[in-house]
Amino acid sequence: MPATGSTPEIVSPKRAHLMATAWRLFYRDGYRAVGIDTLLAEAGVAKMTLYHHFAAKEDLIIAVLEKRDREIQAGLQAAVEAAGRSPARRLLAVFDWLDGWFATDDFKGCAFIRALSEYPERDHPIHQAAWRHKQAVIGMLTGLADAAGARAPAALGETISLLIDGAIVAAHATGSTAPCGAARAAAASLLKLATA
Numbered sequence: 001m002p003a004t005g006s007t008p009e010i011v012s013p014k015r016a017h018l019m020a021t022a023w024r025l026f027y028r029d030g031y032r033a034v035g036i037d038t039l040l041a042e043a044g045v046a047k048m049t050l051y052h053h054f055a056a057k058e059d060l061i062i063a064v065l066e067k068r069d070r071e072i073q074a075g076l077q078a079a080v081e082a083a084g085r086s087p088a089r090r091l092l093a094v095f096d097w098l099d100g101w102f103a104t105d106d107f108k109g110c111a112f113i114r115a116l117s118e119y120p121e122r123d124h125p126i127h128q129a130a131w132r133h134k135q136a137v138i139g140m141l142t143g144l145a146d147a148a149g150a151r152a153p154a155a156l157g158e159t160i161s162l163l164i165d166g167a168i169v170a171a172h173a174t175g176s177t178a179p180c181g182a183a184r185a186a187a188a189s190l191l192k193l194a195t196a
Contacts, residue, residue: 015053018043023064027111031061031118031126061115062129068111069133075101076140087148088191091160094141095184098167102177109172113165137161150194160187 011019021043025034036057040047054060076097083093101107115130122128142157150156163183170179 012053014045014049018045018050018053018060019064019067022060023068026061026064027106027108031115058126061126065111065115065126065129065133069136072133073136073140076137080144087144088188088195091141091144091148091191092184092188094144094160094164095167095180095187098164099177099180099184102167102171102180107172110165110168113168134161134165137164145191145194148191148195150191152194156190156194159190163187 018039022034022039025039025042036047036050039057039060040050043050050060054063076094079093079097080090083089083096112130112133115126116134119126119130122131138157138161140157141160142153145156145160146153163186167179167183171177
């Protein structure tokens with residue numbers, strides 16, 4: 001929801017189509033593996049159209065990551081709000097959202113973990129965009145841990161983030177949602193200890 005007085009971002013249909021095609025290809029095949037020619041052929045657009053909207057492939061990757069970040073944060077927030085007023089239930093609702101995501105047919109792991117591994121240089125703009133997402137999730141988890149009365153909410157938020165990343169990797173590797181249940185149980189135990 002835009003702030004009062006601001007205008008929502010206007011995205012042209014061609015830009016939206018390019019980003020949707022890029023997301024599908026990058027998420028399926030990887031960022032470096034997908035070349036501009038493949039992207040243009042899949043999207044059915046001319047190179048000039050691509051460069052009208054994005055100065056370089058890196059800018060397109062960052063735009064796709066930022067869009068995915070907004071989608072994930074909105075999904076997590078909706079799950080938290082749907083969990084009701086119990087602070088503990090709100091924090092653990094993050095795992096319910098993950099469980100639903102892991103069960104989808106198109107789940108192929110974390111696009112941000114992949115970006116961090118494909119662009120390992122910490123000062124690379126794509127690495128930084130992916131890390132901003134991870135930091136935003138940690139911030140959200142820290143806020144939920146604080147609301148739940150954790151003694152060290154920042155430490156708990158970071159630890160739960162590590163559980164989430166581990167569950168994502170394990171679910172991707174095994175094709176099972178079971179890692180989410182294990183991570184949720186561990187998070188519940190940690191929360192209990194942190195608020196005892």
